[in-house]
Amino acid sequence: MAAATTTQLRAEAEGRELVAPCQLNVRWLGASPELADPKCQPAQLYGSLEELVPWYRRLPGRRLVVLGPAGSGKSSLATLLALGLLDDAALNDPLPLVLPLGAWNPRVDLRTWMTQRLRDDYPALRNIELYGSYAADLLIEQRRVLPILDAFDEVPANLRISALQGIDRAMPPATPVVLTSRRRAYTSTVAKTGPLRNAHVVELEPVGEETLAEVLRGSSSRFGASRWEPLLMQLRHDPNGPLAAALGSPLMVWLTRTKYADVATNPTELLDPNRFPDRATIEEFLLDELVPTLFPAEDNEYLPLTSDHWPPEQAKVWLEFLAARMQQRELPWWELRRLVHRYWLTVLNAVSLGLLTALSVGMMVALVNKLTVLDVASWTGASAGCLVSVGTLINATSKGRNASASMRFGAARSMLVVSLVAGTAVGLVFGAMFGADPGLISGLSVAIATALRFSLGSPVELSRPPSPEATMARDRALVGLVCLVFGVGVGSAAALLFGAGRTGMVWLGFSSGALLGFVLAVMSRNWWWFTVARAWLALRGRVPYRLLEFLEDAHKLGVLRQVGARYQFRHARIQDHLAKDSAHKT
Template sequence: MPTPFGKKLRDLRSRAGLSQDRLTERSGVSVRMISRYENIELLPKRETAERLAKALDLAPDEQADLLAAAGYRPDPPPGTAREHAPPRAEPLFQSRLVEAADKLAAAVRVHWKREVEHRQVLDPDPLAVRWQAETGLSDHWEVVLGSKSLGAQDVPDLSGKLEQIADVYRRVPSGRLVLLGKAGSGKTVLALRLVTDLLETRRSGEPVPVIFSLGSWDPAVDLRAWLAAQLLRDHPGLGQVLPDGSTLAAALVENDCILPVMDGFDEIAGGLVRDPLEKLNRTARMPLVLTSRAAEYREAVAESDVLTAAACIELTDLTVDDLADYLPLTTVRTSGDGAPLWQPVLDELRREERTAAGETLAAVFTTPLMVALARTIYSDAPTHNPAELLDEERFPAPAAVEAHLLGNLVPTVYRFRTEQRRFEPERAERWLGYLAHHLNRLGEHDLAWWRLGTSMRRPARVLAMSLALSLAFALVDSVLLGLLLGFDPIQFTAGVVVDLAAGAAIGIAHGLLAKYRGAAFEPSGIQIRLRGKRSAPRRSLARRFGIGFAAGVLLGLAYGVTREVARGLILGLDPRTVLSLVLVNSVLLALVFGFGAGTTYALMSIWERPLDLASVQSPAGLIRSSRRTVVVQALLFAPALALVVPGTVWALVELLQLLPPRFGEWHWSPAEGMVLGLYAAGFGSLGYVLGLSAWGQWAVFGRFWLPLTGRLPWAVPEFLDDAYRLGVLRRSGVVYQFRHARLQDHLAASYRSAGQR
């Protein structure tokens, strides 16, 4: 049922002759939100209601009526003291959003504070990151500042340095800022500093700055929907379902409670430039920060337009003075003649007439990335001397120096930055190369544990999953047969055949779901509790039943066909009899298993609750949470299937007995029903855990298949955490990323050049 606001909005829009799309163009409010306001019990925030009223070109009294329908009082007349105006009424859901935003801000603040410490941004002092305004790529200042009459004195000075970025951002009234720079120039560090500074001074109710890696955004996907999905990935607690069926994450995004800091416009998959910028310009009212390499952004602007209402700044190169202020503080070591370690390099860079090696090194040391790599390789390693970088024969061009620095990072940190060497440098480099190759094949920079194995070709994935499931089923089958019948070679052989078929069935189901739902099964972001408000909306029950039914049908067919064929061979039945048994019993078992699995999977949502907002703060935390959830689900799934499947068979046999005798006789054995229920419980729950869940996919590929084939170590979580601790990887929410995209590309290229796949 729509609210009075929704009804009034629909009537006023119809009177104005505007479609929802046209109203979206005028107001900047998405079509989806307009549709929700007009059709369900959902109220807008005040700013959104005012934008809609302005877009409808309403008279003052009509604007006041529309705001009142949304629960707001109009602003006091000009000249009236605001403190004497009546307080604004605020819808209940608005206070709920404020509370959620404040909790999110606290979680984000803790995470990025730790990342600043881990990335040594302030150790010993931050590198000098400076920028200047790029007026040629900014929108008109009248649009940015929201004023049509501007003088030269009204245009703000946007130049600055690292510690001033929050102040510079606040000088942009539109809240839309583009940060440009070449590769490794410090854009991500600048975005990180902006977020941490804004969080330190944020007041309750203000938007929460959140960093999003834009490289994984497909412009075909609605930007707000993608932002909400990214929030849910990193903060599963925002999956709480609201009365209108949307999640708390979606509500925060739709109501501008999030300030998106979108890092890596140049990394959008497919190398697209025009379409993403056009999509961003459709959100002209949304404050945002965008980082990009300068060349790619200029290309996008040339093909489309500047980012609407956005100011633009571009990072400048480091100077020799910046290097002299930073590098000597990174170590107390000296060179062979007793001079400070970096003195020969700095002396060469300061020369008015540099050698060819000096010019090469000066060109390389213009970006914080290369300086940081050099610091790690030379200042932090007790036996390395940076004077070797002045060798003209080894390093005839900047590309040679950069390749040397990128190639020596991993060997250096694994040899010198760890007291107890857990992973040999050569093996670690090969494993990291596979991870980089995996990400490049996916076209991503986010290293998510649940996506390991998804860059494999689908037939290979199905085969690996089928083999893993068959082994697991064989183990369960051996236990069940041993307990029920004792060891019988014939029964054991027949059981192995059934196990292989059942494993193949769930493996195929895994492949089909991966094809139609995406390459990976996403972590659910839920926990199992017997109390509390239910998480899943009612309309999701049908979808869940369909998923469970499809998997159950495949399992039932595989079990029925192989069981009847094996029984026919053991008993020496003629082929016609075997065929008739296969046709009848396999179909019946498929329906029974499908109904049982679908019903059980749908009913499990009764106990599903969203995770607490602060319960998952790292990739390892999400692994533990997902494992705990899927194990509890299996413990609920198994006994439910053990009861539902035999009960369904009994009900079906009772119905079939009502048919005329010419359709045959139908019998029901409680003992056979118990065996069937146990098989369904064991195979169904295990098939769901390993074949149809994010944690199961991780267990099969990340913990079994990839280590077995030598592409990763057996201790994958420990390896990833070690690479993070050593500074090769960084963390963004619940995913890892390589320290820089250039390092990822370098490791992937080295892996491929070694003939690895």
Template sequence: MTVTNELSPLLRRLRQKAGMTQEALAERAGVGVRTVRGLETGERADPRVTTVRLLADALRLAPEEREELLAAAIRRSGDGKPPDDSDESTGHVEPAAELPVPVVRETLVDVAEQLAQAVAARWQREEEQRQVHDPYPLPVCWRQVPEELTDHWANIRRLPAGDTRGPLDLSGRLDEIVGVYRRIPSGRLVVLGRSGSGKTILAVRFVLDHLKSRARTEAVPVIFSIGSWDPTAVTFRDWLTAQLTRDHPGLAAPGPGGSSLAAALVETGGVLPVLDGFDEIAGGLRRPALEALNATPLPLLLTSRPSEYAAAVAETDVLTSAAAVEVADLTLGDLAAYLPRTARKARGGDPAATAWDPVLSELRERPHSRAGANLTAVLTTPLMVTLARAVYSDTPDNDPAALLDTRRFSSPEDLEDHLLHNFTATVYRPRPEHRPGGRRAVDPERAQYWLGYLAHHLTRLDTPNLEWWRLGCGVRRPTRTLTTALVICLAIGLIDCVVGALFDSLGFQLADGVVAGLLSGLMFGIAYWFMVAAKDAAVEPSGVRMKLFGRAGKTMRRPLPRLMIGALCGLVFGGGYGFVRGVLNGVVHHVDLATSLGIGLGDGVLYGMVFVLGAGPTFGLLTLLETPLDIRSAVNPVDLLRTNFRTVATQFLVWGPTFGLLVGFGSEIVFEPMSAILGPLVWNVPSAIKLGVISGLGGGLGYALSLTAWGQWAVFARIWLPLTGRLPWSVVAFLEDAYQRGVLRQAGAVYQFRHARLQHHLARDYRATRDRPGPAEQLVEEQLMEEGKGVART
């Protein structure tokens, strides 16, 4: 019996058991009747997993039956016949022609399994870091939302025409979110909640619980911070693919049909998008974002604040086929059960008494008093409760009874600002356990200033994602270009002076170093402007690694285009360098201007040819050595930085010797025959060696600093921003320390602030501090004096 025949009778038996016709099943599942008929007769040998999942939802299968049906769909007969998806609801990525269909499908299932393991490990660590279970998770419950924020229940339940069954029971608690989601046939759920209500925590719990109960062939839930999506610039599926590739670089490896593994997973329904933070999308983009989500039938879970989602719905329509719930506020009973367990027991007297007892008594006995009403309004969200815990429970010297002082806090907003402001001061307070080798002590005021700059940087870029490779993007584009050019100018000028001094007099070499440095800075600055700054973009981290030994994998780019680009860059740089060098030599030797220009043109031609011979093959060789990252690689920000550094370092190790040798030998090859045309040329082996060494070191360094993500990190995060006092010298250590203290969180390859409210508060405080001349300059001076004593290495 063929594998196809395993699926056909199984589907027919399950449909008959449900008492449905083929037409009824097709209508409820949202697929074509021909699709159902083809699957039951065996004509369709390769159904999409998304299609089978829709059929399983429509049949309301038990978990065991559902897994059996999906498993039967994954196993294939191996005839290699591509599926005909013309009447299904979504597009299809053709499998690679050289691979049989079952191999392609099984490969994607294996990749999805590895992705699931990486996602589970990542969010498990993140949940532990946020102390969600200490002492226990705050109760997150939800309720139904107004009907105008949900689609028709017939669409949500995928009912056939004429079926008028009403709403589903979607009530539940944090640990029941997966069960609630699985009760929704459409697989589309919107979770609404005001700021700090626990939507992100709920999304994390959904992912972890879903992965625990996930069948091998089911989609992998992955959290995406949707606030960074611009639906007018990139399609939803392309954005999902880009985010997956950023957080899991190994998924950039080639997949079926030549597309990446990430694209294949998205297109085949292998990923269940958990879209966190719809409200963080720029105001003018929420309507096109909702329209784009309505254009795709992908199952998903979306979180948002109610007002922003309602405004987008009013402008266009609800999320198609999506149910919606709203997270409820915490109650006084929730606070009374949670806060005392986070505080130390009172010394002496009643051992059950804690510092929170007077506060809870006030809220319980006088809820309508001014102090009680203000505090009750604040402590209704998990965010504010956890901030109150950090400021008071975790700090024995602070008395939570101060929250009842109406002279200090006349409104709920004052209380919230107090908690937000004191959170960073609390987590950075000096601790007696700070010892050598332990967590480094950081001055709270400086930490707040640096965090404020980072928050301001994110606000300017209009994104919640703190990406280390974009830290320079907060600097104005002309300043970015000039800074990059200046650093390259100084670096190459220094290399030219040091290396050249081994061959020529120091005076001559100083002049040559100035020329080489200035010209290199100018050339690389121009290249940087047109390739990066003018586009107001950032240099993205490389998605490949360099493999010097052994057979490299399939490269991400073809060598020929890179060889041509390298040759063109070499021609521009060599021609410019030779021309300026020739003119200056003529001026030094008191030759008239016309002759100097002629010498410059001749040298420009010579050096242009030499650098073409060096740069073109070097770029091509680098491409041949590129190989995709391992598909199991799932990164955090520090891992991605280290991986990118290793790639750049290997590129430099290849670039330096290869480019140096090619330039050195190339000069010998070019200068000797050209002497017959241009006349006798002063050139010898030491000159060739000198040019090769300086070119190899200088060219590799200029490329690394201007056109790689790590190089831009070094220029701005390690030099410019610390030098101007906006960040500490040890940026990596500071960011990791902020993560350990709970100020930042990790979302794949990027950092984010613990909450958008905290980011906005710190950004506002930074702008206020920056506008006050005295304290800001004093803070910068102190930072430059003390932090400048030693620069920690990344």
């Protein structure tokens, strides 16, 4: 897990230009004494970003709160702190994980939520044969994870008191923890509950003039670096002006570098007092220009290579829709269905699965009746399809559960019981129709196919970095695997019953088994729900059909960031700005 997390964090830090040569070396200093536990304030509490990791290692208790205004670099600091701790980790050091608090409901115990995040982001932990039934739970309970809780301010305001109290309960005073927050949100909460126990508190400073000059000049070739000089002169001349206030934020520095990366652009337009009379106007302009800059009408050599050239107008519409509809500041691909009205999603799913069930059952009835009673096959298939449709509707209207929830029954026993039940059921049906021998053959085939599905269905690698693409590929592969094993099982039974020379019957058996396996598999896999929701949203122009490719390209370009197997907007201000534009259009 440490290797996988390190790989992902390093790729994220490099993609977001958080490391040299583009790194902004933001400084930090001790916050107001009333925000910290009085016994935890050391005499010296200031330094640079480069000094944070060694300083944190020396910190008694390793409990830290990092404060700063919007866009000050708190999430970037969380990423770099986790990466720095991993790069220099001792054998028994806990695994630092960045966890976005905006996705946490404080009504749920923090440790329970952290455990579920581990299961979702590291599916191999659900491999009970290799890691046991409670691998993720034990990692949390035995303090093998160092939680870096990012963005306390994204917890709803009416739940922040409960949230801070919940963190204190879940993380006793001797347990290492890191918390980041906007200053105002943390200050108002601490005034009512008291500070996080035994935690030191630091605050990020605005970007300094020298650091800003170094980064802006370094963002261009030596032929284009001179473009920044009028801007830098204005900053020196008026260090308290609107431009200096705007560019004191690392987020705005990145937006400025992105907007004026092309040497043909002219950053001195920001000096026009008529267009940009105050800080808010400058920031709104830079936010407005982000998507048109990163998704240009023509190829731009200054941008990272992407999988496709996305239409700029459509890209903006898609991002605005996602920004407005995303829940809890992140978009796990397996929750895309939440963006579709429940009624339409349920109907689409029920109709499609009902039709597939009707086809597969009808084919199987035709198979066992040797194609002599097609009317019976048709009626039986239609009835089965209707039953599945009704069952799907009932299931969708009840409270669902996470399909990836960990099983508590031993893997070997689960495989044995399910295989025996499935094999016995099929064997009894075929035995009643064709006699004891065909029933035994059919039952064994299905039992073996089911056991094979269990044995091959669990991931084993914890060293692979978590990503949306990897988790979806695994989910999709499991559906294909179930289709294959059921197809082979029923096809083999058909070959044994009717003879291998009856290729038509064998192929009919394989096809009907594969279809039935598909229906059974997708009922419990998130990939199917994602596929249905994506198709519906794409038909309505809300998202592209190749949604994951688009999200990965937006991630490469810097609009999104990746946290575990989920995508988030790079910053809450970017998401809020796009969501506001979407609301205005609506």
